[in-house]
Amino acid sequence: MNGSKRVLVIGGGIGGIQASLDLADGGVEVILVEREPSIGGRMIQTDRTFPTLDCSSCVLTPKMVEVSLHRRINLLSLSEVVEVIKEGGGFRVKIRKNPRYVDEEKCTSCGRCAQVCVLAGRIPKEFDEGMGRRGAIFLPFPQAVPQKYLIDPESCLKLKKGRCKKGPPCVDACEVGAINFDDKPRLLQYQVDAILIATGFDLFDPIGKPELGYGRYPEVITSLELERLMAPNGPTGGEIRLGDFHPRSFFFIQCVGSRDRTVGAPFCSRVCCMYTAKHAYIVKERVEGAVVYVSYIDVRAHGKGYEEFYRRLQDLGVYYLRGVPGEVYKDAKGLIVRVEDQFSAQVREVATDMVVLACGIRPRRGMEKFFSSLGIETDDYGFIKTDPMTPFKTNIPGVFACGVVTGPKDIPDSVASASCAALACVEYIS
Amino acid sequence: MLGLLKREDLFACIQCGKCTGSCPEAGKTSLNIRVMVRKVLFGDWEDKEVPWFCSSCGACTIRCPRDIKPSEVVVGLRAQMVEEGEIPSSLYRALENTLVQKNPWGRSRNKRDAWTAEVGFEIPFIGEDTLETLLFTCCVQAYDPRCMVIPRNIAKVLHAAQVPFGILGRKEVCCGNEIRRVGEFGLFKQLMEENEANFERYQVSRIIALSPHCMNAFKNEYEGGDKKAVHYTQLLWELIQEGRLIFKGSYDKRVVYHDPCFLGKQNGIFDEPREVLKAIPGLQLMEFSRSRENSLCCEGGGGRMFLDVEMGERNGHKRVKEALALGAQVIATACPFCLLNLEDAAAVLDADIEVRDITEVLMEVL
């Protein structure tokens, strides 16, 4: 019924995926633009979801595949919207598709190229938050969609310096001749009737809280880094270790970069209490005899089954400690977390093997310019402003938003907002 | 009643405890700054001893996620006691001395320029010419024989680098940084006004502060605002970059740098002192685990140089032990209070380690 209508969905995380599928299933043609080489977003980086502890990739991978196969979804990976012009009832959008240097049509995803890359295992892997390594030619992660290799021009010797080992080896290894060092960015233009923004979030960079020792002590990691250590498709195959170091004691610090004016973020990120609870659970489950501390300001277990999950954690013997640590440093005993345990009003200096920072949520970096070019209003922190009664609408008619781009949400809420926004789109364009 | 704070400001406190977790005095003294903020909010803080435990390192205020400024709550409580006249006797002396002689030690104001005697050349009074660059000595460096070497060294460096500068001599009065922190706002204002009048009268366009405490006062507390005050380490790094200091010889020692709270944490000057040290030939710079923003307070601030409080292990002792564990031969710092406290600790611990001001290390190779 809407065969001629077209919607641009920006962002291929769980929100963008759900919205695209809903729109496409409703007969709308979807252009799904993803900046990264694969869709999947933040959710695909996580090991499991809370509070049910479902395997994230088991839930998400089928949806990602469905996106790639859907006849009404045009997936543009490695792509960015560069211009949007209001035109008639709709928009004319310009999209830059960045070069992959691997022909998507030809690549069979055999992986031989990656094996022979001179830099194989030497470049920090984005998907693993730098915990794992890749080469200059790589597949973002095993379940990536599109299931195509790409070359990172920043590290590839051929692209950067013009010369690699003879061959180069990847070219020699590729039986289908998919590698194309001459690939160039392409500018695509589309006419769309509506736009749905689902650009998601970044995590707060804890370098901004120097007292917590991130970037200084390798044993201080972010929650997303821990996700990668826990995930079966992560650098350690799900084993919680740093190289050969197997931590036995863990200290989780919540509200890192949330509820914190010193870093310009007085808001609550909504998800950290629960994902930390989940982490604590998995640690207890996988590391025998693990000693786990969780420091918090308030535990906000507001969702369905959340409080019960929190309670389960306590039954497992996790020390929930009310008080925000002042600092993390190292002495002869190892990492020391200095924190006031408020219920005993006592300052404790807790020695621990690993500190995990529950970093708060920030809008995706680099979106401000795009939003302002469109005239989209954002709040003080860069989240898109919406009205309470239409939480999926931006101030620009025809531009909708879902997921964390309008404010912190967990996965169920993001999915719900995606479906709502999709519905609103359909309503708008008909 | 709370100095610069109003009680209403404290309602925003969510009792997260970041302050207490950050406080170098928490645990070892009975100061629990979170509890103090809470009790002050409810108007039932009564203790007269605990507020004196704070060393004004500023960590609580810098890190407070709600911008409550707990260290100002301490200052407020102190101000209340100052107005009521109930303060520790040692502080009584320091304040009386500052009122009368313009320095907390009660040394004669007329001897404030005594340190110039041994520099070997005439140091002009700032008013003698349009010199514009003022070397601000302040009290510890002017009177403490151990610290007098700092102004002398800087004077020599400026002289050698042909930077014209002058001093206020007997006209200089205490910068008031600690006076404000012990809650004597009236006296602070008096000192500020006297110094600012001199800055104005002699058209000072740049102030070289020897102590981070003075620099902080000029930059952050004086009504005139940023009087182009720089810390001497900033000046030294400038001179080194401009190639105006010529090094002779080599300082072949392992040196660990201790960040003073008022230089580092509170004013963000972390790199210049390190750059100066790194520029010294032969010097091997080491880092404490707790360095930069996490530097462990020497406990010399907030009037604690004149106050005697009961406490557990002195942080200076911890610091010296940390330096020994690192294998450092020298602890270098850039604040007279840190210098005195750390040197004292090294002596008490009988530690085989030198404690030096950065200027002292520098002079070895100039």
Place this chain on the structure above:
Amino acid sequence: MSYSLIIAETRKGEFQEGNFDPLYLSDIVGLPSYILLPEGEYGILRGSCDKVIVAPLKEGEFLNPLNIIRLLERTFQAFGEPSAILLPHCSFGIDVAPYVAGRLGWPIITDISGFCRGEEGEIFIKTLYSEKINGHFRLKEGMRFVGTVRKGVFPKVAEVVKETLFEEAPSIEKDPRRDFIEYIEEEIEDVDITKADLLVSVGRGVKEKGNIPLFEELAALLGGVLSCSRPVADRAWLPKARQVGTSGKTVRPKVYFALGISGAFQHIAGMKDSDVIIAVNKDPSAPIFQYAHYGVVEDMHRLAQKMIENLRDQK
């Protein structure tokens, strides 16, 4: 012939040494000396003054300016009016002298530490501005005054040996408005600093209580006892029993090792008879260097540190 009347101090029946200074001053000025005392035995005075006048008053009644003034009135009647009333400069002298001067309408000079006679007449010297200045005072209306005399500054005029007469002062009706009740001894403390051969004594320069243990250690390593000056005891950094000086203990150790003590007269008075005084002070103009046999210009903390290091090494 006029005379000088010395009102002497006794404590618990003991004749105080400080009474000799007014006696010697009287000899130097050239006046016959009469000495007024409470009930007691004063053979010790034979040969050193012209008259010993014993008042029919108990010590507690005598050491009282209100009774003294009544006693003086009767004494003047009996022996004539003196040219000078002299007292030792001590808690008694300073209690009685000004009151007597007020009642009599006479000038007063306290803490006299010198005397000379020249063109300007008789000059009494007293220190001003914490010992930094000597003031030369002249009596505008001739020799009639009340004075207190600093202890230990006037030597005995060698040739003076007097035929001392012992007399009884007339009895008086006591003034009921001031009454001695009792002496209060300070509580006995752990150590007796008056019995030590070596005193390590700290003053204001110690700066804070937290520094005391350093000097305790130094004293212990040297086998001495730690004492202090008034500011240290006032702040209760050391017990009062450790205080040297006029309001504390008078000590005569073999070595008095003073650190960070500037040398207020009250302190000097309590230690100046030590065999050897070693003074450490960072201020080279500290008055204590005038009294010490050996001086070290140095920060007391730095020096103590170093000494402790050396002493530990030797052990």
Place this chain on the structure above:
Amino acid sequence: MEVVVLAKWVPTTQEEELKIIDEGRSVDLEEVPFRMNEWDTYAIEEAVRIVKEHGGVGWVISMGSEDADTALRRGIAMGLERGVLLETEEDLIDPFQRAFIFKNLLQKKGIKFDLLLTGGQAEDDEFASTGGVLAGLLEVPYASMVIGIEEISGGEITLLRELEGGLMERVKMALPAVVSIQTGINEPRYVSVTGVLSAAKKERDFLSAADFMEGAKGLLQLIRVEIPPPKEGAEIIGGDLDGKVSGILNILKEKGVYK
């Protein structure tokens, strides 16, 4: 209970190298800062406490140049109520004369007191006499070097005098009386700069000392001042820190107190 304190505004000379001027007749105090005589702060504190406990009015009276008003303001800031300054530019050093002027003031102005407190001595001339002479002139009881006031009741005061060698005496006196206060009797409260500034708003009486000179002639004349000749002085042990330490240890060994 009417309590009067005599307080003096004195030059702070402890740290100064003083110079003689005026052909040997006076000391150059031009560059010397002034402050409240330390003993007087204890006397004022004691007065404030007495008035607080027994009610009545506390007075602070000072004599000197107009700068001595600061003494009044400090006294008021500490808790006294009334301030009187006897202004004079003359350097009245004779304690007898000073006391006489105070006597005239009290009598002419009808200032009655139950207790008059002075500091044990003034830091500048160290006469320690004004209170005692005044008590004599007024024929009221007097006690000096008081280190404790134990009780005031029934027109009597029980106090402790500090004697030498750690000894004290307990004395009872009838009121009205004059008492001179020794340091250490209490812990004087701190007076903040703001406190002194706001005390400036309180009413004080500024009178000319010249109006109270009747019969108050100077009996004592300061004809000369001089810097005392340096005493023999100490033999200075110099050298570096090690040299100083070994020098001291040698003396201790020589004297046989340290082996």
